[in-house]
Amino acid sequence: MEVAETIAQVRSLVGAARGRGKKVGLVPTMGALHTGHVSLIEAAVNDCDFVVVSIFVNPTQFGPGEDLEAYPKPFEADLEICAKAGVDLVFAPAPEQMYPAQNLAWVTVERLTEPLCGRGRPIHFRGVTTVCTKLFNIVGPDVAYFGQKDAQQATVVKRMVADLNMPLEIVVCPTVREPSGLAVSSRNQYLSDRQREEAANIHKSLEECRRLIEAGETQAARIIAKVRAKLQEVPSMEIEYVDVVDAETLESLEKVSGRVLVAVAVRIGAARLIDNIVLETGG
């Protein structure tokens, strides 16, 4: 496995692989790799001949007061995970490599970035789409892999790729969960043991929601109330949002119909956690 810190090194190594006819896969990450990332890497190793993992805590997707400084950076452990998983190249640039000057060019996606996490994190998705564009342009992958846990991010990136004719495929892999049901996330590290137990309630609330919809409930307001009530069984959990939206447009629904995304964001202690389920409903 090679580790590159510069854009020039990445271009040269990926160019050589492409010259040998290799199909190139990219897993963009902010490091602090966990079993969720490993599942993306495994999908890439399975589909592609040359797998690149980028490790870059992207400052432009953090707002003021967010956890940019606190974000975990266990670089040696990350490299070990990548090597074990069969990664060919890790791209780990310094911030000055990715943003050598004040950044003036941005990629934005309208509408899809406004609801859900977009409300509380107004510059977040602009940072995500811009850094993904940069990484796609640097690496030039045939396929890039994202996790369903970040459902809105996956929807936004897919729309960006389609609208801007970016020459790659986006693959979205299922959410990986701890035995308790808690979606794995780098930010779970911020939780105490007790908070981690309590956080399992997020998934339980979504499973209850699934049962409710499968039992025939169609009113979004009633579904949201039920999820909120379940979440509030843990008093330390602060709800940022619970919403029932169309899985493609991310617009709030009054009545569930078609492919529906139920998405949740909460705070427990220092951690902001998100989770979701997608359901195929009638109508």
Added chain:
Amino acid sequence: MEVAETIAQVRSLVGAARGRGKKVGLVPTMGALHTGHVSLIEAAVNDCDFVVVSIFVNPTQFGPGEDLEAYPKPFEADLEICAKAGVDLVFAPAPEQMYPAQNLAWVTVERLTEPLCGRGRPIHFRGVTTVCTKLFNIVGPDVAYFGQKDAQQATVVKRMVADLNMPLEIVVCPTVREPSGLAVSSRNQYLSDRQREEAANIHKSLEECRRLIEAGETQAARIIAKVRAKLQEVPSMEIEYVDVVDAETLESLEKVSGRVLVAVAVRIGAARLIDNIVLETGG
């Protein structure tokens, strides 16, 4: 010469050329080709092995009330010019090919798009950078060619390519002029013979400005006043702006220093015309 109407055809033809080791050049145009475009094509034919000209009147760079509908579309004549100039592939997509759904993803460049033409055309550059990104992603050129006549556009596109790590080089070619000094432009077609004579005054005003600066004038206000006075010798000419800016940041200068852009936009009858000069000054 091949003519492609679909993205799939372009990708296939350019992919085949690249597979044969060809260096690919792109000249993005809105058609109505003139000697300015031909000079870009000649530069591309000179530098590259496979030259693509795109012909697409991009609706997203026209504001309400602008000349989208009136824009000339002499398609057969354009094809003849391309064939004669040694173009390998013309990409002439329908609007539905470029914008099959409502476009939600945009590329924007801050600051550089605000002064000069940005003031009177607030959505123009967003349309330009977005369609250029799409064309770059569709064609995948090694080099793309732009004209110095559209100085702000060239500066904005270069910054977009740098900030977003787009894997291509931007070449800016000198402004081509009619014998009278008038910069060639598709929009010169909107002029009557008399207006075309009068429009030569734009270049004369910039040449007077050059002499003034070369004679030692450093105060932007005095330079602008002189250019305006010269332009106003033609009463039918309506001045949109005259500005003296830093050629890289496009910020207005009080005192000329370094590489300076003097840029003009006027209206004569139905035509909005722009022109500029770049001067290396002391300081």
